[in-house]
Amino acid sequence: MTIKTKKGDVGEWLYSKKVKQHFFNPVKFMKESEEKKFKADGIGQVGSSACGDVMKFWIKVDKSGKKIIDCRWRTYGCGSAIASTSVLAEMLTEKGGMTIEKALKIKPQDISNRLDGLPAIKVHCSVLGDQALRKAIEDYKKSSK
Amino acid sequence: MKNIYLDNAATTKIRKEVLAEMLPFFDEKFGNPSSFHSSGKVAKDAVEVAREKIAKILNCRTHEIIFTGGGTESDNLAILGIARANKEQGRHIITSKIEHPAVLEVCKELEKEGFEITYLPVGKNGIVKLDELKKALRKDTVLVSIMYANNEIGTIQPIREAAKIIRDNSKKKDTGVPYFHTDACQAAGALDLDIQKLGVDMLTLNGSKIYGPKGVGALFVKKGTKLQPLIFGGGQESGLRGGTENVPAIIGLAKALELAQAEKDNTRLIDLRDYFIKELLDKIRRAELNGDAKLRLPNNINISIPRVEGEAMVLYLDSKGIYCSTGSACSSNSLKPSHVLLAIGRSNEMAHNSLRFTLGRDTKKSDLDYVVEALPGIVKKLTEISSL
Numbered sequence: 001m002t003i004k005t006k007k008g009d010v011g012e013w014l015y016s017k018k019v020k021q022h023f024f025n026p027v028k029f030m031k032e033s034e035e036k037k038f039k040a041d042g043i044g045q046v047g048s049s050a051c052g053d054v055m056k057f058w059i060k061v062d063k064s065g066k067k068i069i070d071c072r073w074r075t076y077g078c079g080s081a082i083a084s085t086s087v088l089a090e091m092l093t094e095k096g097g098m099t100i101e102k103a104l105k106i107k108p109q110d111i112s113n114r115l116d117g118l119p120a121i122k123v124h125c126s127v128l129g130d131q132a133l134r135k136a137i138e139d140y141k142k143s144s145k
Numbered sequence: 146m147k148n149i150y151l152d153n154a155a156t157t158k159i160r161k162e163v164l165a166e167m168l169p170f171f172d173e174k175f176g177n178p179s180s181f182h183s184s185g186k187v188a189k190d191a192v193e194v195a196r197e198k199i200a201k202i203l204n205c206r207t208h209e210i211i212f213t214g215g216g217t218e219s220d221n222l223a224i225l226g227i228a229r230a231n232k233e234q235g236r237h238i239i240t241s242k243i244e245h246p247a248v249l250e251v252c253k254e255l256e257k258e259g260f261e262i263t264y265l266p267v268g269k270n271g272i273v274k275l276d277e278l279k280k281a282l283r284k285d286t287v288l289v290s291i292m293y294a295n296n297e298i299g300t301i302q303p304i305r306e307a308a309k310i311i312r313d314n315s316k317k318k319d320t321g322v323p324y325f326h327t328d329a330c331q332a333a334g335a336l337d338l339d340i341q342k343l344g345v346d347m348l349t350l351n352g353s354k355i356y357g358p359k360g361v362g363a364l365f366v367k368k369g370t371k372l373q374p375l376i377f378g379g380g381q382e383s384g385l386r387g388g389t390e391n392v393p394a395i396i397g398l399a400k401a402l403e404l405a406q407a408e409k410d411n412t413r414l415i416d417l418r419d420y421f422i423k424e425l426l427d428k429i430r431r432a433e434l435n436g437d438a439k440l441r442l443p444n445n446i447n448i449s450i451p452r453v454e455g456e457a458m459v460l461y462l463d464s465k466g467i468y469c470s471t472g473s474a475c476s477s478n479s480l481k482p483s484h485v486l487l488a489i490g491r492s493n494e495m496a497h498n499s500l501r502f503t504l505g506r507d508t509k510k511s512d513l514d515y516v517v518e519a520l521p522g523i524v525k526k527l528t529e530i531s532s533l
Contacts, residue, residue, distance in 0.1 A: 014460070023457075024464065029530045049533055050493035052454060052474050052482065056532040074532035078456035078473065082530060121480075 015079060016116040022083035027090055030058060030072035038072060042143065044135025046128050053077035055085055057132040061140055062097065069097040071136075073129070080118050081126040084111045088129040100137055106130045147466030149512045153354070153444060154296055154331060154503035155470060160356040163400045167358065170393040178390050179379060188392045195399035202406050203348065203365050204339045211364045211382045212395050216330040216351030217247040218375070219364040220290075222385070223326040223347045224251045226372035227288045228260055234322045235285025241265040241273045241302075242488040243295050245328060249484070265291070270437035271300035271489045278307055282315050286323040293332035293348075297472055297485040297501060298436030299445025301336065302327075308344030324370060330354050330362075334405040335414075335443050346370050350402065352394065356506065357401025361394035414443035414504055417513060421446055421502070424517045429524055435486055435499060444504040447472075449486070449495040453527040458500055461523040467516055472499040494533075 015023070030038065040058035047054040053076065060070040071092050075085045088111055092098045108127040112118045118127070150158070170191065176184035178192050193207070200207045213219045228238065240252055242264045252262045263281040265273050273291055282289075289311055294301045304327050311317060311325050326347040329338060334355045340348055347370065351362040366372055366385070378387020418441075425448055426432050435447040450458070455471025462469060472483025474497060482496035491499075502516070 023460065026530060032529065045532065049497070051480075052493075052497040054532045074530060076452065076531040076533045077454050079460045081454075082457060 015083070015118065018087070018114070018116045019080060019083040019118065022086040022090075022115070023079045026082060026086040028072055028093065029086065029089075030056075030074050034072070040072070040136075042136040042138070042140025044132045044137070044139055046131045046135060047077070049076060053081045053126055053128055055081070055128045055132040057085075057129070057136040059092075059133070059136045059140060061100070061144075065144060066101070067097045067099050068092050068103055068137075071133075073132070075129075078122075078126055080115075080122040081128070083115060084108075084118070084127045085129040085132070087111060087114050088133065092133070103133060104137060106133065147515060149467045149508075149515060151467065151469045151502040151504060151508065151512070151516070153505035154299075154442075154501065156353045156359065157356045157505060158507075159358060159397070160401065160404060162404065163357055163397045166400045167393040167397040170396055174392075178392065179381065188390075192390050192392060192395050195395050198399040198403050199350070199363055202338055202402055204341050205365055206368060208383060209365055209368055211366055211385050212390060212398075213362040213364055213382075213386055214391070215353075215360055215362040216245075216328065216349055217362075219349035219351065219362040220245070220247040220326075220328055221251050222364055222372070222375050223349060223366075224248060224255070224288065224290060225375060226385075227324050227326070227347075227370070228255050228258075230371040230373040231287045231322055231324075234320065235283070235287045236260045237263070237283050237286045239263045239265060239278065239281050239286060239289045239323070241267060241291050243267050243271065243273075243297075243300075243485045244290065244292055245296055245330070248290055248292070248328060267300075267488050269490050270440065271295060271298045271435070271485070272437060272440060273302050273307070275303060275306055275310060279310050279314055282311065282323070284316065286315065288322075288324050288326060290326040290328070293327045293329040293336060293343075294442050295436070295485060296331045297483055298447045298489070299331070299442035299503075300436045301332070301440050301442065304343050304345065312344070321369065321371070331442060333402060335409060335411055338406065340365055340367070350398070352398040352401055355401045355405040358394045358397040361391055361398045363398060410506060411443045414508075417504055417508060417510060418443055418446055420510070421504075421513045421517070422448075424513070425520070428517055428521050433495070435489065435491065442503075444508075446502040446504070447499060449491060449499045450524055451495070451498065452531045452533045453524055454497050455499050457527050458520075458523060461527070462500075462516075462519065465519045465523075467519060469500055469502045471497075471501065473497040 041061045045056040058072040176188040178189035324346040328349040346367040348365040353359040455473030486496035
C-alpha cells in the first residue's frame with residue numbers, strides 16, 4: 001500500500017512523475033549560447049533571491065501581435081519552481097503557440113494541475129511562472145506601441 | 146544505484162548491537178517497570194542498568210538521569226521546567242541565535258508567558274560570543290541554554306568557558322540560579338560528556354543521532370535543580386516525566402551512547418571531513434564553507450554555492466543516490482532560510498544555497514570522491530538554468 005499524504009506527494013519521490021520529468025529534463029530554458037540570437041519581443045522577471053525564487057521569461061510574438069509562438073525561461077529556485085516554469089513553457093508553445101489572451105488567463109493552479117499536483121506549500125511560493133509571463137507580455141505591449 | 150547516506154545529523158541507522166539488546170524487551174521481557182511482580186522487576190532492573198550506564202558516561206549520579214521521549218522533549222522539559230518552577234527568582238532567559246528549534250520555539254512560547262529572552266549573537270565562525278554572555282547576565286536571569294554543538298554547521302560551543310562565566314558573574318553561588326542547560330544531541334557521538342568538566346546543570350541527549358533508536362531521550366538534571374514536569378502521570382522518573390517507560394528504547398539509548406563514546410571515530414572523520422571540504426572548495430567555483438573550519442564536529446560539512454538553490458541540488462544528488470540536506474527555505478515548512486546561516490552573516494541567497502553533508506561510521510573516502518565527482522556537474526546544470 002502506498003500512503004499518499006498530500007497532493008503532489010507521490011510514491012517514493014517527493015513530487016509527481018511529471019514534476020520529476022520537467023525538473024531533470026527541463027524544456028525551453030534559455031541557454032547561454034542562444035541568448036543573443038533569440039531576439040525576444042518581451043522579457044519579464046519576478047521574485048527575489050532573498051525569497052529563494054527568481055524567474056525570468058522571454059517571449060516571441062507572431063506578426064499579428066496576438067499569439068505567443070516561442071518562449072524561453074530561466075529559474076533560480078527549488079525543484080517545483082524549475083519544473084513549473086518548464087511546464088509553463090511547454091503549455092505556451094505546444095500546438096503552434098498560444099494567444100496572448102489565453103496566456104494572460106493562466107493561473108498557478110493551471111500550472112500545478114498540469115504537473116499532476118504540487119504540495120500545497122509549494123503552489124504558493126514556487127509557482128511564479130505565470131507572473132513572469134504576464135510581465136513579459138506587458139513588456140511586449142509597451143515596446144510594440 | 147549508489148546509496149551514500151551523508152545525513153547523519155538528521156538521523157543515524159541503528160547499530161545491530163543496539164537493536165539486539167532492545168529486542169527481548171518488546172516480547173519476552175515486556176513487563177511494566179512499575180509492576181510489583183517479577184515481570185515488572187525485570188524491566189525495572191533493565192531501565193536502572195541503562196540509567197547507570199549513562200550516569201557513568203556523564204560522571205553524574207544515577208538518579209540525575211531522566212528518560213524522556215526524545216531530544217525535543219528533553220529541551221522542552223529543561224527550559225519550560227526551569228522557567229515555570231523558578232518564576233519568583235526572575236523571568237529572564239539567555240540562549241543563542243543558533244539553537245535548535247526545540248529550544249528557540251520554546252523560548253518564543255515563554256515570551257508569550259511574559260519571559261524576556263536574550264538571544265546571544267555568534268561570530269562569522271558560528272561560535273557564541275562569550276563577552277555578550279557576560280553582558281547579558283542579570284539579577285533576574287534564571288536560565289542559560291547554549292547548545293554543545295550546532296546541528297547545521299557543526300560548530301562546537303565553549304560550554305566550559307560559558308559555565309565559568311555564569312559561576313563568576315551571577316548570584317548562582319547563593320541562589321542556584323541561573324541554571325545552565327546544554328543540548329548535546331549532536332555532540333554525543335564525538336565530544337566529552339563529563340558534566341563535572343562541562344559545569345552544566347542540565348544536558349540533553351537523544352538516541353537517534355548516535356545509532357540508537359528514535360523517540361527516546363534523556364535529560365541530566367543536577368541534584369537540587371528546581372524543575373517543574375511537563376507530563377504528569379504515574380510518578381515515573383522521580384515524578385519529572387509521567388508515563389510508562391519506553392523500556393526497549395531506553396535500553397537502546399544507553400547501549401548506543403556507550404558504544405558511541407567508547408568507539409569515537411574522530412580522527413578518521415576529521416581527516417575525511419577536511420579532505421572533503423578541500424575537494425569541494427577546489428572543484429566548485431566560489432563555494433564557501435559555513436562555520437569554523439576547525440571548531441566543528443568531526444562529521445560536519447556545510448557549504449554554500451552561489452546561484453544555485455539548495456533543494457534543487459539535494460534532489461539532483463538524491464537522483465544519484467547521495468543523501469544530504471540544505472538550509473534552504475524550500476526544504477522546510479517555514480519559507481525562511483536557515484536561521485543559523487543568517488546568524489553567521491550569510492545573505493538570504495547564500496542561506497538558500499547551502500548543502501549539509503554529515504558523515505557517519507560507514508562513510509568511506511570513495512563515497513566522498515563520488516560526491517566530488519557528481520556535484521560539479523549538478524551545479525553546472527542548475528547554474529545554466531538559473532536566472533541569477
